[in-house]
Amino acid sequence: PRGASARVRFQIRSFVFSLSLSLVSLHGGQVTSWRNEQGEELLFTSSKAIFKPPKAVRGGIPICFPQFGNCGSLEQHGFARNKIWTIDENPPPLSPNDSHAKSFIDLLLKPSEEDLKCWPHSFEFRLRVSLAADGSLALISRIRNVNGKPFSFSFAYHTYLSVSDISEVRIEGLETLDYLDNLCQKERFTEQGDAITFESEVDRVYLSTPNVVAVLDHERKRTYVIRKDGLPDVVVWNPWEKKSKSMVDFGDDEYKQMLCVDGAVIEKPVTLKPGEEWTGRVELSVVASTLCSEQFDVQRGM
Ligand code: BG6
16 A cells, blocks of 8 residues: 555455455544444434545544543644554564454554654554454554653554434443543543433543443444453543534534544553553454343453
8 A cells, every 4th residue: 555545455264155344544543444244334424524634534433642632732632643644564473362363464654753842752563463363353552752851741542433313322331430521621520321322412421441342333233342451441422413513524414424433542541661561451342232231241341
């Protein structure tokens, strides 16, 4: 692949007729597509998305690094999602944790002279995107401090899930947790409900979350299972009607078909000393019918 818009397509065949496919863009190191065996797209991308820098693509899985949101000196959600990443042609082998992966690609990001002017910390960011035989998609970020001094960062896999109708969706796994509400100047609240449902704009960071969260789409009879490691927080975002209209790269009604649920590190940023490395891993899988709570509890215990 050549040029800024180059995208990398990789796929696995797990059985004779089953095929999973994912598409990764070098712009932002961003997964822009993930399809199941039936060829259905599982990630949302706006029909108005702009596929060239400096605007991050509205959809898929943008990488927010080294800053999440706009509380910091950098652009909203950091610069990584707007940079051109490179492919590592000789990646290290799979670790025992990822031995189920059947296909993977490693992308690299290192700061340019220009980047160092706005964020003066040398780092190496290795993003591994892998597909397993069962069609699950894993993203593993390894960020190493190659600087002489410690630095801190926040991080999120800003995952735009495709849903049938936001009113028919609920999230399980975050009930009773504390969250920071971005709509209320980051005030801290405690979730009261049984599961999270949607009837207006939601922009929250759930804190100290379990390693498995499920997003149930009743209409499609589909459950996304999000397993994560090294990512204590979960962002939940849906812009709803008013905010949708204010975003140039988002259709007025598209909020009905998407939900962002991000594995993240936000409340307590990661600090890396010289030579140290951090790993944050998220694995997305889909089960065809909605899980009943009992099954989900069993999975959470895994
Ligand atoms: C969310 C933030 O995660 O991302 C929201 O909490 C923000 O406040 C949204 O509006 C989208 O951000 P952006 O920069 O991609 O438009």
